[in-house]
Amino acid sequence: MKKRVVSAILCTAMAATMLSGCGSSDQQQGSSVNNSGEKSSSDIVMSENGYPVLNDGQPLELSIYTQYADDDSMVPYDYAIEQLKTAYPNVTLNKIDQAQDGGTTLKTLASTGQLPDIYQASTDIINTFRESNQIMVLNDVAEGMGYTSKLIQSNKELAYADDGNMYAFPFAGQEYVLWYYNKQIFADNNLEVPTTYEELENVVKVLNEKNITPIALFGQEGWNSTAAFDVIATRYNNGGIKALDNGSASIEDADYVAAAKELEKLVKEGIFQSDATTTNYDNANAMFKNGQAAMILNGQWYIEEATAALGDNVDWMYYPAQDAASYEANKHVFSGGGSTSGFAVNPDSAHANEAAIIAEFMAEKYCEAKVLKRHNPLVAIVTGLKSETPLPAMMQKLSDEIPNITATTRFTWGLTNATFNESIQANSQALISGEYSADEFVNMILEDTE
Numbered sequence: 001m002k003k004r005v006v007s008a009i010l011c012t013a014m015a016a017t018m019l020s021g022c023g024s025s026d027q028q029q030g031s032s033v034n035n036s037g038e039k040s041s042s043d044i045v046m047s048e049n050g051y052p053v054l055n056d057g058q059p060l061e062l063s064i065y066t067q068y069a070d071d072d073s074m075v076p077y078d079y080a081i082e083q084l085k086t087a088y089p090n091v092t093l094n095k096i097d098q099a100q101d102g103g104t105t106l107k108t109l110a111s112t113g114q115l116p117d118i119y120q121a122s123t124d125i126i127n128t129f130r131e132s133n134q135i136m137v138l139n140d141v142a143e144g145m146g147y148t149s150k151l152i153q154s155n156k157e158l159a160y161a162d163d164g165n166m167y168a169f170p171f172a173g174q175e176y177v178l179w180y181y182n183k184q185i186f187a188d189n190n191l192e193v194p195t196t197y198e199e200l201e202n203v204v205k206v207l208n209e210k211n212i213t214p215i216a217l218f219g220q221e222g223w224n225s226t227a228a229f230d231v232i233a234t235r236y237n238n239g240g241i242k243a244l245d246n247g248s249a250s251i252e253d254a255d256y257v258a259a260a261k262e263l264e265k266l267v268k269e270g271i272f273q274s275d276a277t278t279t280n281y282d283n284a285n286a287m288f289k290n291g292q293a294a295m296i297l298n299g300q301w302y303i304e305e306a307t308a309a310l311g312d313n314v315d316w317m318y319y320p321a322q323d324a325a326s327y328e329a330n331k332h333v334f335s336g337g338g339s340t341s342g343f344a345v346n347p348d349s350a351h352a353n354e355a356a357i358i359a360e361f362m363a364e365k366y367c368e369a370k371v372l373k374r375h376n377p378l379v380a381i382v383t384g385l386k387s388e389t390p391l392p393a394m395m396q397k398l399s400d401e402i403p404n405i406t407a408t409t410r411f412t413w414g415l416t417n418a419t420f421n422e423s424i425q426a427n428s429q430a431l432i433s434g435e436y437s438a439d440e441f442v443n444m445i446l447e448d449t450e
Contacts, residue, residue: 222425339414
């Protein structure tokens with residue numbers, strides 16, 4: 001039985017919400033407890049700032065495992081920590097930087113009884129930890145704190161797992177893989193933005209002749225290699241890897257075979273750097289920023305960083321397709337999409353109830369920071385805030401495009417079939433490295449998922 005928040009605590013937490021006007025909740029353990037080991041509502045003390053007093057006001061240290069690798073993860077975390085000092089001055093969060101290893105480190109921590117109090121969880125982690133009862137059900141606190149009512153309608157499906165429970169407080173909304181390009185490099189080489197694969201092949205040829213890498217791929221991260229396949233697959237089947245994940249399509253279908261063959265051809269023609277699958281994000285990012293590469297595939301979270309480095313010389317393009325008709329018909333289909341993910345809580349933590357409060361607080365503050373500081377309106381909840389400065393041109397362009405988007409796929413961390421997820425990442429890397437042909441790519445995925 002997974003631990004839940006008791007209603008008595010939530011009644012007080014809701015009162016705290018009305019007092020503070022913020023999304024905060026309380027669950028406590030301490031001296032005067034009921035049969036569930038949690039304080040009754042009469043034992044809850046409110047601070048002067050309208051937030052519940054945690055741990056009887058005594059110093060409380062919690063650990064948090066979270067991404068802290070670039071501006072899009074560092075700025076929200078730093079903002080949330082500053083806000084935490086005011087709301088919960090007795091709480092200290094000890095940050096553990098999330099390893100970019102597809103959840104392997106976190107699973108190891110769980111298996112050795114070292115799971116942090118709060119941790120950033122993807123769909124794969126949520127599904128795995130549900131089975132081992134190492135993740136708290138957060139339905140009651142989300143409802144009681146008003147978090148559920150703040151969720152943007154299109155993001156509500158991202159907040160709950162397939163069993164109807166919330167296991168993590170989401171802070172990201174629908175997200176997208178964007179195909180960025182350096183406008184100056186294109187102009188200097190008399191290149192037009194490609195709309196078809198034939199045009200893309202010409203771009204690749206011209207850039208290679210000038211010793212410019214066409215696309216800098218950080219293929220060491222399996223999601224980026226998979227995205228390279230997915231942006232092509234969506235031009236043949238709008239479901240992309242999402243349809244393969246949920247079983248509504250098969251990798252041996254003609255559309256996916258054609259996509260694999262197209263990627264194989266582009267790889268042979270040199271669309272990526274030769275060591276793409278051993279290149280990390282920092283190196284690929286440097287290549288694009290320094291003009292060594294003309295294009296890069298990344299999420300929309302890269303807009304801020306790319307704009308800061310290249311200014312008006314960077315933009316994103318619609319994905320090329322097999323012909324002009326396909327380009328027009330499919331241009332509003334994007335790789336990426338949303339996933340059930342966010343800040344989760346270790347139910348076996350000595351301060352699990354307090355951790356749930358802080359996890360919810362951090363998720364809300366992440367949303368605020370993304371809107372205020374990162375020009376990113378694509379967050380999970382309604383914040384009521386606006387960016388401190390005008391949106392960068394690329395974000396405004398994306399915001400204008402959102403009403404036109406007809407379909408999205410998934411990032412690898414949003415895939416629900418763990419076996420397929422592992423296979424598509426590993427085999428996309430093999431295809432991009434030149435180790436596999438398209439046929440071998442298809443056959444290996446079939447073999448892995450049978």
